[in-house]
Amino acid sequence: MLAAKTQATRPEADANKTLYGILVIIGFCHMLNDSIQAIIPAMFPILERSMGLTFTQLGLISFALQMTASVAQPVVGWYTDKKPFPYALPIGLTSTFFGVIGLAFAPNFITIILSVLFIGVGSAVFHPEGSRVAYMAAGNRRGLAQSIYQVGGNSGQALAPVITALILVPLGQFGAIWFSFVAALAVGLLFYIAGWYARTLKAVEIQKKVKKAVSAVPRNMKAIKLALVVLVLFVFARTWYMSSITNFYSFYVIEKYGYTISQAQIYIFLFLATGALGTFFGGPLADKFGKRNVIIASLLGTAPLAVFLPFVGPHIAIVLVTVIGFILLSSFSVTVVYAQELMPGKIGMVSGLIVGLAFGMGAIGGVAIGSIIDAIGLAPTIIMMGFLPLLGFIAFLLPTDQKLNEWNLA
Known part of the structure; x- marks a missing residue:
């Protein structure tokens, strides 16, 4: 801890050194933020x-939350x-704090919408700035640093079903009030991170690196922009399928297998874990x-696993959702790093774009999925969503890693 603190207070000491103390804290804050955000669909x-x-x-x-939390991120x-x-x-995160309190006391649909908008604003600010902190603390291990940061968020999402079963089911909607303490803890930790962030910006070596990155305009901009569009569409397809699982698969488990809400949450927890x-x-x-x-x-x-999932029994289904979760989200941090290497001078914007705007398009899918369920039924919709991962073929249009390196060296 002492070494981590020394590194955190002397960022200029070694620009290539990975600051694990900072990465662990920002990853933990990511977990707190996303656990709050994830309780909404879990509820x-x-x-x-x-x-x-x-x-x-x-x-x-879901649309109100994701669009607020997502579209504003690249901005x-x-x-x-x-x-x-x-x-x-x-x-x-202070905005998130007030949103959680509103959610706990919301008497109707409109008040819930307003509360999730506050939570969405907090998330929209946190994600691009959190990615930037991970980038600044990464040293020469950007892939690992982004994984530490992003796994915090995914861990927070994975906790939501467990929290639902242990807190929200017995306490109901008012149980969300406990997350005001989670938000308050995150605010305190982020004040510490913000102090390190501010000191780092004053370091001469870091300033030179930023100026060099911003001034270097990559060549092949047409090809780079096309690759960025393909990457956004890919993340949209991944997020839309994930939305169908996290938002609606628990209803399918309840209906098909006759399980309780708490039992259905186990499937979502394993998927996210x-x-x-x-x-x-x-x-x-x-x-x-x-x-x-x-x-x-x-x-x-x-x-192939997603296609078979709706047709199997409860025991095989729990195995499939577990494996699907690992494979599907193995590209989560990788897509962020890939985008950062596409546009190395626009770290905050591309991080916000990939994690934000793409999720916003996924939120549109959440509304569409809910409407489709109301129109044709739950089971046919879950079956149809199982074919979404086939859109992964568009990723073959992405430039190879070698091509990215050539562009960045040009």
């Missing part, structure tokens, strides 16, 4: 029963690329086999 069965909400209304709640990243604002991190593992190991796998190859394998490897 859907409770809200559906207590307020009589339709699947379309549940989809609209925040673009702005802070030009004018860094370290204390945006704790300020953003192994997804967190996949996120962590995706970085080392990409180092060994290539970022593009891991990106391609993550969706196409998921495809």
Whole structure:
């Protein structure tokens, strides 16, 4: 801890040194932030029963959260690329704090929407700035650093079903009030991170590196922009399928297997827990086999399992969702690093774009999925969603890792 503290207070000491203390703290804050964000879809069965909400209304709640949390991310990243604002991190989580309190006391659908908007604003500020902190603390191990940061978020998402079963099911909607303490803890830790962030910006070596990165305009911009579009579409397809599982698969388990809400949450927990593992190991796998190859394998490897998932019994299904989670999210941190190498002078913007805008498009899918369920039924919709991972074929259009290196050396 003393060594980590020394590194954190003297960022200028070694620009190539990986600051694990900072990475662990920002990863932990990512876990706290995303656990708060993830309780909203985890609460859907409770809200559906207590307020009589339709699947379309549940989809609209997810839409309000994801669009606010997502679309603003590249805007925040673009702005802070030009004018860094370290204390945006704790300020953003303060918005989340108030949103959680509103969610616990919300008496109707409209108040829930307003509460999740506050939570979404906090998330929109946190994610691009958190990615930037991971980048600044990475040294020469950017893949590993991004995996540490991103696995925190996926771990937070994985905790939501367990929290639902242990807290929200017995306490109901008001149980969300406990997450105000989680938000307060995150705010305190982010004040520490913001102090390190501010000191780092003043370091001469870091300033020179940033100026050099920003001034270097990559060649082949047409090909780079096309690759970025393909990457966004890929992440959209991955997120849309993930949305169908995290938002609605628990209803399918309840309906098909006759399970309780708490039992159904086990499926979602295993999906997200192994997804967190996949996120962590995706970085080392990409180092060994290539970022593009891991990106391609993550969706196409998921495809056959996703197609069979709706047709198997409960015991095989729990195995399939566990494996699907690992494979599907193995590309989570890899896509962020890939985008950063596509646009090395726009770290905040591309991080916000990949994690933000792409998820916003996935949120549109959440509304569409809810509407489709209302129109044709739950089972046909889950079956149809199983074919989404086949869209992973578009990843073959991405430039190879070798081509990326050539562009960055040009």
